[in-house]
Amino acid sequence: MTPDSVLAAERAHLHRAAACLTGMRAAAAAVVDAGGDAWASERLGAARAERLRALAEDPGVPAFFGRTDGSRTDGSRTGGSRTDGSRSDSQVSAGGVETFHIGRRHVRDAAGEPVVIDWRAPMSRPFYRATVADPQGLVRRRRFGFDGGELTGFEDELLGAGEEGGGRLLREEIERPRSGPMRDIVATIQPEQDEIVRAPLTESVCVQGAPGTGKTAVGLHRAAYLLYTHAGQLARTGVLVVGPNRAFLRYIEQVLPTLGEVDVEQTTVADLTARVPVRAADPDPVAALKGDERMAAVLHRALWGAIAKPADDVQVPLAGRRYRVPVERLKRYVDDLRRRGRGDDDQLVLHYAAGRERLALTLAEDARRQKEEAGGSPTDAETARAARSPEVRAFCDAVWPARDAAALVCELLADPALLARAARGVLDEAEQAALRWPVAPRSVRTAPWSPADAVLVDEVAGLLERTGGYGHVVVDEAQDLSAMQCRAIARRLAAGSLTVLGDLAQATGPGATGDWAPTLRGLGRPGTAVRPLTRGYRVPGEVLDFANRLLPVIAPGLPAATAVRRDPGALALRPVADLAGPLADVVRELVAAPGSVGVVCGDAAVAEVTAGLCAAGLPAEPLADDGAAAGRLAVVPAGLAKGLEFDAVVVVDPAAIVAAEPRGLQRLYVVLTRAVSRLVVLHRGDLPEPLAS
Numbered sequence: 001m002t003p004d005s006v007l008a009a010e011r012a013h014l015h016r017a018a019a020c021l022t023g024m025r026a027a028a029a030a031v032v033d034a035g036g037d038a039w040a041s042e043r044l045g046a047a048r049a050e051r052l053r054a055l056a057e058d059p060g061v062p063a064f065f066g067r068t069d070g071s072r073t074d075g076s077r078t079g080g081s082r083t084d085g086s087r088s089d090s091q092v093s094a095g096g097v098e099t100f101h102i103g104r105r106h107v108r109d110a111a112g113e114p115v116v117i118d119w120r121a122p123m124s125r126p127f128y129r130a131t132v133a134d135p136q137g138l139v140r141r142r143r144f145g146f147d148g149g150e151l152t153g154f155e156d157e158l159l160g161a162g163e164e165g166g167g168r169l170l171r172e173e174i175e176r177p178r179s180g181p182m183r184d185i186v187a188t189i190q191p192e193q194d195e196i197v198r199a200p201l202t203e204s205v206c207v208q209g210a211p212g213t214g215k216t217a218v219g220l221h222r223a224a225y226l227l228y229t230h231a232g233q234l235a236r237t238g239v240l241v242v243g244p245n246r247a248f249l250r251y252i253e254q255v256l257p258t259l260g261e262v263d264v265e266q267t268t269v270a271d272l273t274a275r276v277p278v279r280a281a282d283p284d285p286v287a288a289l290k291g292d293e294r295m296a297a298v299l300h301r302a303l304w305g306a307i308a309k310p311a312d313d314v315q316v317p318l319a320g321r322r323y324r325v326p327v328e329r330l331k332r333y334v335d336d337l338r339r340r341g342r343g344d345d346d347q348l349v350l351h352y353a354a355g356r357e358r359l360a361l362t363l364a365e366d367a368r369r370q371k372e373e374a375g376g377s378p379t380d381a382e383t384a385r386a387a388r389s390p391e392v393r394a395f396c397d398a399v400w401p402a403r404d405a406a407a408l409v410c411e412l413l414a415d416p417a418l419l420a421r422a423a424r425g426v427l428d429e430a431e432q433a434a435l436r437w438p439v440a441p442r443s444v445r446t447a448p449w450s451p452a453d454a455v456l457v458d459e460v461a462g463l464l465e466r467t468g469g470y471g472h473v474v475v476d477e478a479q480d481l482s483a484m485q486c487r488a489i490a491r492r493l494a495a496g497s498l499t500v501l502g503d504l505a506q507a508t509g510p511g512a513t514g515d516w517a518p519t520l521r522g523l524g525r526p527g528t529a530v531r532p533l534t535r536g537y538r539v540p541g542e543v544l545d546f547a548n549r550l551l552p553v554i555a556p557g558l559p560a561a562t563a564v565r566r567d568p569g570a571l572a573l574r575p576v577a578d579l580a581g582p583l584a585d586v587v588r589e590l591v592a593a594p595g596s597v598g599v600v601c602g603d604a605a606v607a608e609v610t611a612g613l614c615a616a617g618l619p620a621e622p623l624a625d626d627g628a629a630a631g632r633l634a635v636v637p638a639g640l641a642k643g644l645e646f647d648a649v650v651v652v653d654p655a656a657i658v659a660a661e662p663r664g665l666q667r668l669y670v671v672l673t674r675a676v677s678r679l680v681v682l683h684r685g686d687l688p689e690p691l692a693s
């Protein structure tokens with residue numbers, strides 16, 4: 001076949017797939033809500049709306065992006081389920097070669113035969129994994145090029161004939177100008193990424209990946225894969241994606257919906273733990289201390305240590321009589337329940353509030369036993385009433401008082417004696433002094449809560465009551481999490497599994513350890529295997545090599561990434577005497593090309609840089625951490641750059657970025673690795689040391 005006739009045939013298949021998708025949509029819309037009652041009907045309606053949403057055709061998103069041709073006799077190519085991709089006779093050619101088109105979602109014709117196979121189905125696996133060395137039954141892999149939904153080209157790899165492709169379409173896909181949020185990578189997931197995407201649900205994974213190796217993309221595609229493969233289980237338990245800040249979430253939030261997954265919760269640790277109004281910031285050493293795992297022990301003692309020893313017998317009223325529970329028995333009941341409050345398994349441990357309820361019930365049951373021994377037979381309702389009696393309540397209030405998480409942390413940070421008692425043997429005096437608020441707040445709500453305090457409040461809330469858990473949690477930029485933040489996430493994990501994504505070389509958090517072990521321990525999955533990703537997709541080789549000069553200083557021992565592509569014009573280092581004029585010139589040139597432009601500067605310089613660019617007639621807008629979309633020309637505070645990317649990046653005054661924080665070189669490494677096509681570094685004086693050499 002000539003290339004033109006191949007294109008014509010593939011376009012015909014594309015039109016057929018689009019028509020079938022329209023047919024599927026019409027069929028789904030025609031389903032009559034046949035529920036027998038209002039509840040069932042509502043449920044059916046919701047399910048139908050969901051299905052319609054999933055089938056909604058995104059204009060410009062073609063029904064398929066790839067194709068596999070394989071021999072029919074090869075065992076590895078059979079065995080997909082009917083809805084995922086059973087063998088389609090309509091796609092078998094005369095030569096016995098079986099063809100599957102791979103797309104974002106399954107499409108079938110009116111007879112139920114597959115026209116496009118969902119990328120997550122088992123039948124699609126060879127499309128992502130096959131190599132010349134291991135063709136997995138494929139003789140050919142075909143990738144398609146599109147322009148605005150129109151099929152414009154294709155790239156074949158004749159794996160059976162030992163011919164692997166040159167990655168032209170991969171490169172085009174990476175370099176396609178960005179116009180806003182992150183895109184999916186389903187068409188070009190690479191084998192080392194696919195292994196992580198398709199790891200079993202029961203397996204937690206930790207991906208240590210250099211900048212631009214696709215960690216975020218892999219984590220999101222893994223969520224979509226798991227939701228497809230374990231739909232029933234995960235629909236019940238849910239999937240949670242945790243990112244570092246709202247700007248980042250805004251950037252990634254469209255990826256899962258474009259993959260057809262609209263019900264994944266995406267949030268930040270700050271939002272996850274937002275139980276108090278945060279209005280203050282801690283100095284780095286204090287934030288590090290509040291994030292230290294020793295705080296868990298302090299809080300545990302502050303809560304459970306305040307349970308008092310029973311001092312007197314209690315008279316429990318039951319069904320018109322009073323029964324005395326002697327103090328010795330009361331002490332034993334309290335001790336037994338306290339013991340059950342120890343332990344780290346949130347699912348098994350007795351929580352404080354439940355312990356209080358249990359204590360009241362235990363007293364009532366003691367009285368019930370006494371009555372039974374005397375020949376009475378009290379009912380369950382009478383026993384429950386006894387547990388709620390003023391006498392039992394008064395005892396519980398005195399011995400096992402009801403507590404509020406925010407109030408407890410507030411008292412602890414405001415009262416040196418309380419803190420000393422809870423922190424004895426755990427924190428030294430200097431550490432206790434560092435934790436204390438200088439002035440006792442007038443109320444819990446007006447206290448100077450910091451983000452790290454909010455995590456402490458969440459920890460106490462987790463001691464009071466069990467936290468609801470998800471079936472799978474994806475944690476991005478995990479290298480920055482404090483031990484206490486890890487615990488907050490672990491509480492939401494229940495029995496589920498984790499995908500942990502991050503790069504130790506990009507750790508800028510105050511408690512960074514340079515080691516995954518404490519993070520994985522804090523997340524409650526200490527045995528998780530760490531898998532490296534070292535092929536850099538985002539950043540051209542020239543830029544990556546430049547940034548990698550920082551590695552021996554910021555993360556000795558960590559393997560440097562190698563870029564999948566090079567571009568001699570990608571990096572420009574410009575020494576300047578004064579920033580304003582040259583910056584406007586550089587930015588003017590960059591915005592003339594299509595795609596996004598990020599001007600990254602120290603957080604303190606954002607207002608000045610934005611004003612300077614605007615004065616030069618350039619439509620610059622500062623990027624804020626409020627979840628608002630970034631403009632095409634964004635002025636990005638270095639502190640918010642993590643995880644983001646732009647087609648062109650200007651790094652303004654790297655020395656100032658380094659000087660602004662203790663882990664400034666790590667921050668510089670982050671900002672130098674945000675560019676897809678061009679990086680310009682404007683510097684006054686010498687470049688920071690490891691870069692100058």
Ligand SMILES: Nc1ncnc2c1ncn2[C@@H]1O[C@H](COP(=O)(O)OP(=O)(O)OP(=O)(O)O)[C@@H](O)[C@H]1O
Nearest residue numbers: 185188189190211212213214215216217537538643
């Ligand atoms: N297989 C792929 N095909 C096409 N593009 C890819 C592929 N893998 C990664 N990319 C692109 O490379 C860029 C970087 O991906 P991503 O943000 O997931 O990397 P990361 O490892 O999370 O980076 P960082 O450490 O900087 O946060 C994105 O534009 C992504 O779409």
